[in-house]
Amino acid sequence: MSTPQERDAMTEGERAAFDAAALKKEAEEQAALPYKWKQTLVDVSIAIKIPKGTRSRDLTVEIKKKSLKAGLKGQTPVIEGTLLKEIKVDESTWTLDDGELNIHLEKYKGTEWWKCVIEGHPEIDTSKITPExxxxxxxxxxxxxxxxxxxxxxxxxxxxxxxxxxxxxxxxxxxxxxxxxxxxxxxxxxx
Incomplete structure (x- = not known):
């Protein structure tokens, strides 16, 4: 990523090309994650594809204030690690729909955008988010x-x-x- 000074020194065309390349790289990194996620200012929604017919008892889902672990029992978790920010555990839930595990995390501070769900995972540029x-x-x-x-x-x-x-x-x-x-x-x- 370039510094604000380097970005300001670019021509409009260079800036557009740089932004397009950064957006493409970000999209590729996000697509490579074993889960899909989206957010609003107050919550984060995560969707994980799982085999059709999987039942809730076949899953391991641990939602904690600063960590998350989810996947099929007895297998390496699909998502596991330290959350970027704290969440409200009592207001966070998960559901199982045919072929998809959906996790809803309620942000502890509902006033900021997360650049990733799990620390160390590929980040998004939160300055480019257009809120609904x-x-x-x-x-x-x-x-x-x-x-x-x-x-x-x-x-x-x-x-x-x-x-x-x-x-x-x-x-x-x-x-x-x-x-x-x-x-x-x-x-x-x-x-």
């Missing part, structure tokens, strides 16, 4: 509040109006002025 559209109603209360505040501030800035933080500062200054009418605030600056 989601609705505000899909978010938990704290995250939703934060996103709504960011959206409000973005609209205010675009319209040349004060952000929510600017409005809070102005409100605090006004309260302080009322509490201290003896003071001169004519030279007061917000910032």
């Amino acid at each position: 559209n989601s609705k505000l109603s899909d978010l938990d209360g704290e995250t939703r509040g934060m996103v709504e505040k960011m959206m409000f501030d973005q609209r205010q800035k675009a319209a040349g109006k004060p952000t929510s933080d600017d409005l809070k500062k102005a409100e605090a200054l006004e309260k302080f002025k009322k509490m201290h009418p003896e003071m001169d605030f004519s030279q007061a600056k917000m910032g």
Whole structure:
């Protein structure tokens, strides 16, 4: 991978060729894994092909806070190792569909993209991830509040109006002025 400075020095054509080659290499590495995986900000889904007719008792699946092991009993695990990040064990599950073991891992911190599932496995470039559209109603209360505040501030800035933080500062200054009418605030600056 090139440094940001080397990338900035490239022509547009060189950059496009470099990105295409990096994307091709990444796709080949991911295709070579014995499992397929995808993610959202809050979870990771892993799919492992297994022989049709396999039953749950024929599998070994161990989901721990920082590790994962899965495969057929008595054989080398298909996936085993230290997870890139911690997960919520109680909210992580696995299911068996005809010919496929599906593992759902709930991220401990649902605010970041993983570059791989297992440490040491081929990585993806998380800066190229395009998140799917989601609705505000899909978010938990704290995250939703934060996103709504960011959206409000973005609209205010675009319209040349004060952000929510600017409005809070102005409100605090006004309260302080009322509490201290003896003071001169004519030279007061917000910032």
